[in-house]
């Protein structure tokens with residue numbers, strides 16, 4: 165009888181632990197779901213604040229500063245993307261790339277980026293004003 169009691173105790177303990185684990189797992193899943201929902205809401209908060217900032221709505225100074233930082237970074241990214249686009253559109257020109265114009269100290273057209281004579285007012289390549 166003592167053995168049976170001990171066995172029964174072991175079974176009960178295993179059941180108890182399985183039940184405990186099951187309930188903890190369920191709660192942990194729920195926590196994970198809630199945490200995910202918080203992440204979504206946080207993103208929505210950020211989007212809403214940025215929207216308010218862009219529509220010049222009244223906002224606390226701290227938020228305005230953060231939004232300004234985002235706007236500056238967005239501007240930088242746009243500049244960088246434009247630079248990438250212009251780099252990608254560059255054509256290899258061995259004439260200007262290899263032989264610099266005599267007496268030139270490295271003046272380049274701001275429009276087509278090719279080397280131009282130092283005193284020129286208009287680009288000899290694309291014709292635009294320098």
Ligand SMILES: [Zn+2]
Pocket residue numbers: 273274275276277278287288289290291292
């Ligand atoms: Zn040019």
